[in-house]
């Protein structure tokens with residue numbers, strides 16, 4: 001269970017405080033998924049960084065299962081917007097990094113690692129360095145790294161943005177498989193209404209500036225097989241899009 | 251394949267240098283500039299009896315000085331780059347001592363530490379360490395802060411960050427600093443070896459000069475420059491082995 005109460009985040013920029021997030025309240029049950037959608041610059045990445053334990057200076061309460069965010073104790077898988085791969089590690093070493101740091105003792109993940117490499121279409125690229133990969137390939141390496149960790153909380157900042165439409169659908173399904181298998185609590189940031197509808201049990205609409213929550217929607221279409229081809233899906237995404245347009249133009 | 255081609259380029263370099271040398275020697279036509287062939291013949295003749303022992307001494311002093319500078323300079327640079335407090339405290343000391351011509355300290359060091367190995371190795375150490383500290387520190391400072399995020403969110407210890415980020419990220423700048431410092435180190439080594447020792451390439455060359463044995467003198471110079479070639483070659487090799495990711 002993730003609980004955010006009265007969260008305010010202020011950046012220090014040029015000697016002045018800049019409020020990036022204002023009065024955020026959000027609750028997410030254990031093992032649920034949540035999609036965050038919002039205009040650029042409204043603080044989506046900031047919110048994820050707070051949950052990932054990277055931003056430590058904030059007001060309010062942010063807890064996982066009643067515990068404040070402490071990366072040392074909790075298993076948090078974080079995929080930053082720029083994928084967060086280390087340029088001096090090849091694909092294999094980059095994927096292994098999370099498990100290497102987190103599960104120091106039981107170090108044999110090679111079979112699972114191979115499984116995710118296959119699933120995410122990275123076979124044959126294991127020896128390459130991030131500088132030799134396309135944006136979409138880097139993104140998939142970052143996904144493999146987080147999936148291998150089997151985190152308590154999975155945070156993904158625009159995780160499918162660099163993928164082409166066909167690959168995106170495939171990888172979204174890989175994510176759903178992983179999520180079903182390990183019931184990982186997930187918060188993901190996205191720009192696409194369809195993606196939010198497909199992957200989010202809860203959909204949070206942020207508006208800015210400063211970023212605040214304008215609506216939280218319980219997604220009735222989540223988890224229905226082949227939902228992307230249903231009429232309901234089109235209608236709801238149209239409705240949602242209209243709502244967001246009005247909201248952001250305020 | 252590529253390794254072989256690199257070797258070929260080294261051969262080209264040697265060939266061009268020898269040709270120039272030969273042309274100058276033929277033009278001047280005096281014993282003070284012998285032709286390369288005579289020098290190489292002489293070098294082969296005295297290699298086992300003389301060069302080996304002198305060369306080993308010089309190489310040992312250089313390597314010992316470099317290793318000492320690495321052992322102290324790299325951790326210092328990493329900490330100064332990562333912890334702003336360390337940087338604030340230590341940078342002024344580094345900036346104040348860095349510009350002091352180290353060679354000016356040689357007489358003092360010889361008085362305090364004697365004429366033996368210690369003062370010579372310390373000299374090399376002093377020349378290299380500042381470049382290492384500054385290069386490593388700046389290497390760490392230039393890491394974008396986003397690079398740390400995945401490790402922070404995994405609850406990485408300082409040891410993890412050290413191993414996975416700080417060391418690999420600063421490695422290219424570190425190797426460049428050793429490269430830059432190496433040439434200075436070799437010339438200063440030459441100078442220190444003209445005092446208080448009977449071993450080392452510096453001694454050998456100066457001794458040959460005093461005895462007006464130009465052939466041995468040139469042999470010594472050739473060996474010294476080959477030593478440089480080997481040391482630079484080793485650094486290049488390490489660069490390709492450890493830092494190949496940055497050429498991708």
Ligand SMILES: Nc1ncnc2c1ncn2[C@@H]1O[C@H](COP(=O)(O)OP(=O)(O)O)[C@@H](O)[C@H]1O
Nearest residue numbers: 011012013020039040041042043044045046047
């Ligand atoms: N390190 C920082 N210092 C100052 N301001 C920042 C910093 N990071 C982000 N901001 C500002 O905070 C706001 C929210 O940023 P961000 O969370 O990255 O937005 P989003 O991910 O929704 O596009 C932006 O207006 C941005 O300019």
Ligand SMILES: [Mg+2]
Nearest residue numbers: 044045081157
């Ligand atoms: Mg963002």
